[in-house]
Amino acid sequence: MIIRKYGITLRRLTLEDIELVRQMRNSDDIRQVMQYRQEITPEMQLAWFERINNFENYYYIVEYQGEKIGLINDKNMDWDARTSESGVFFWDKDYIHTFIPILASLVMLEMGFYYLDWNTSYVHVMRDNPAAIAYTKQIGYVLCPGQENEENQLYFLNRQNFEYLGKKIRKAASVFIEDEYPEGFVLLEPQDYESGLADRIEEYFLKAGVNLESESNAEGKRFFRPRLK
Template identity: 30%
Template sequence: MHLRQYGLVLESLRPAYLELLRNWRNDPEIRQHMEYQAYISPEMQHRWFTQVHTIENFYFVILESLRPVGLIHLSAVDDETGQAGLFIGEPKYQGSTVPIRASLSLLDFAFHSLYLEYVTAKVKKDNLTAIQYNSALGFKVWKEAEHPDFYWMIVDREGYNTGAKSLKNAAALLGDPRLKLTLEGDQALDVMIENDLQRRRATLSGNSSLQIGKD
């Protein structure tokens, strides 16, 4: 599955990316902001992938000019909500427009394709950059997380559409603002996702700007 928007491609995480992802995730600069901070072995990485490779979780590798530069996800998805997260693994793209554009694509997908009511994100309290970043997308600090060093932040559809409007206008200058989703018809999980998208469109909304294609 691929999402294309704002000049980026978000490609569903697959086994070929796991070692790259593991190396990114074990980098001390990235790990310090994570709730789980222990070293991740190849076996642990594959076990985690098996657990999250389901219709309730959307993990995407961020591709800039077809180069993998980071990971973004929407996990624990049901008919109302999902949990978002992001990190950029390639230092060159940290502080660039890439994370903003990737986040806009993910939230467009969440609110205007899956028709979720709200999206949450868990952010470390001392990560002021992440808190400001999420605030620019319409998120607000919601409550203390289970781990005492983290907050839950939350944004609903209206808050995102209003709060991120200027960012979306700016991102549209860098690439097509229309979200295009491409599914692989021979992949069992993509078939399940397509069926779920059709169900959501039929029951939760009358219109969608989403374009769905097949690889």
């Protein structure tokens, strides 16, 4: 499964990539801003992957200009309430303090709000991580009531806030839109159909009632929003 927009590719995590993610997640720079700060072993990483490789959790390698630069997720998806929790970390220092992490978040959030008709996205941010807090608020997330004194604070983002509070960010992101598929696309690959994942996602696309166009080729089935007038 691939999601693409703004020159960013989100490629669903596979077994082949979990060792790369483990090594990067264990780096001192990343561990110190996470709630869990112990070293992760290969066995722990494999057990984690087996728990999250399902219809309720979506972890993606973030790719930019052909390089794997980070990991972003949409987890604990409640397909009835249409809510989920997001998280992200980047290991490529060339991009951490650029606009690229925000673009990656926009790609995933637009998938939720515009393809799945999602209601709310949640995210936990450590209170002692001001850079992550600023990043979160820029997109439009708001601190949940009663979270002011929590060490690991919970923020929420609904579609209204995404379109209103995140309006400036999305306008700035528009310069990264590509000529082909300007509204981006979701590609369900052959292995997604073999696993049954693609059929369930297609079923939800229909249930959400979102106007999507599609085309099929050897790569799989590509879904995309009609070009805005």
